[in-house]
Amino acid sequence: MDYRTAxxxxxxxxxxDLALRMADQYATAGLNIDEVKDEFLMCLKEGRGHTLLKDGRPVALIAWREAEHAAQTAFAAHESFFSRSTVRFCKKHIRHIQALCGNLQIHSYSWSDRPEVVKWFSVLGFKERERGKGFIVFELDPA
Structure with missing residues (x-):
């Protein structure tokens, strides 16, 4: 895997070709696809987004913004992104994004009820910070 500026x-x-699991998360969060795209577009225009590449082809986007002394991420992906082979790359890449944000904590919200999501965030170094109605906030402490 590799990345480039989105x-x-x-x-x-x-x-x-958005993964159905991603569309489901956006709907659970009360967002429609156009709102999600607009959020990504704003981040991309400000240079705060990366395209993740698998075999040279875009398979995911990660964007970020700084809010309340933390960086918050947004994520979108094709179904092909979700495999064991992406974990090692993502663990390193999220630390790269953290460095770009001045080593702030990173907060990632998940509206997924898939059991592997908690495990995936844990492998990346995140801990559960908060649970709300239908969502979990994961936190990655500064390096």
Whole structure:
């Protein structure tokens, strides 16, 4: 896996074949796809987004913004992204994003009820910070 600065064309490519599990999470969060795209677009225009590449092809987007002394992430992916082979890369890459944000804590919200999500965040170094109605906030402490 590799990454590059995300482009509007990457945004279109990811959302053209968005994983159903991602669309379900956005709906559970009360967001429609256009709202999600707009959030990503804003981040991309400010240079706060990366396209994750598998065999040279875009398979996911990660964007971030700083809010309340932490960096918050947004994520979108094709179904092909979700495999064991992406974990090692993502563990390293999330620390890279953290460094770009001045080593702030990272908060990632999940509206998924899939049991592997908690395990995946744990492997990446996150801990559960908060649970709310239908969501979990995961936190990655500064390096």
């Amino acid at each position: 482009t509007i064309a990457d945004l279109a490519a990811i959302f053209r």
